[in-house]
Amino acid sequence: MVIPPPPPPTRIIKYLKPYVLKMNFSNKFVTAQVFHEPTATVACSASSQEKGLRSTMTSTRDVSAANKIGKILGERLLSKDIPAVSIFMKREQKYHGKLKALIEGVRECGLKFI
Template sequence: MVVIPPPARAEKITRYLKPYLLKMHFTNKFVHAQVVHTPTATVTSSASSQEEAFRTSMESTRDTSAAAKIGKLLGERLLQKDIPAVSVFLKRDQKYHGKIKAVVDSLREAGVKLL
């Protein structure tokens, strides 16, 4: 089996990019959030309401309280990896409201700065 590494971007481009992007995905059942390191195109840290530890302790895995818990957990994981700041990537149809606001605000409360 041959493993192909992700393409590395030119230094000229990565100098102007924000290195860590927060991406969120919401389904009818779960909340997912991950931080991607853009120069290497790898996932640095992620959290999901689909994880075993969360499913047992939460009433619902898809509402705003679940999104807030996911943001708090992701913030703690980022600080353990010495990542103090991330930038938020919102898709065209995503607005800063509801679950997205819950994830971003709980990230801020955990101590991660948003660019």
């Protein structure tokens, strides 16, 4: 007689949603998007190119702008009931500077990272 394995806990299944955070840093702007991988659609995005945000920022490309974009993206994700995301980083990217500021801004809003 073969005993089947126990089902995984429900709290882990709740966070295994296929949302991926992708970031782009150009010389002028900071952009972050969250993709829903199975459907290949953008679930949420934030950028320093948005007209409403440009007036509130002193610079659209530095570390403080990246932190602000991260906070705005985190609030938008929570309003869409997305509690967790995974991070897509390019091979040459290091957890430093603008990248760190953006991720910390998202984390301050209460999102979980997988």
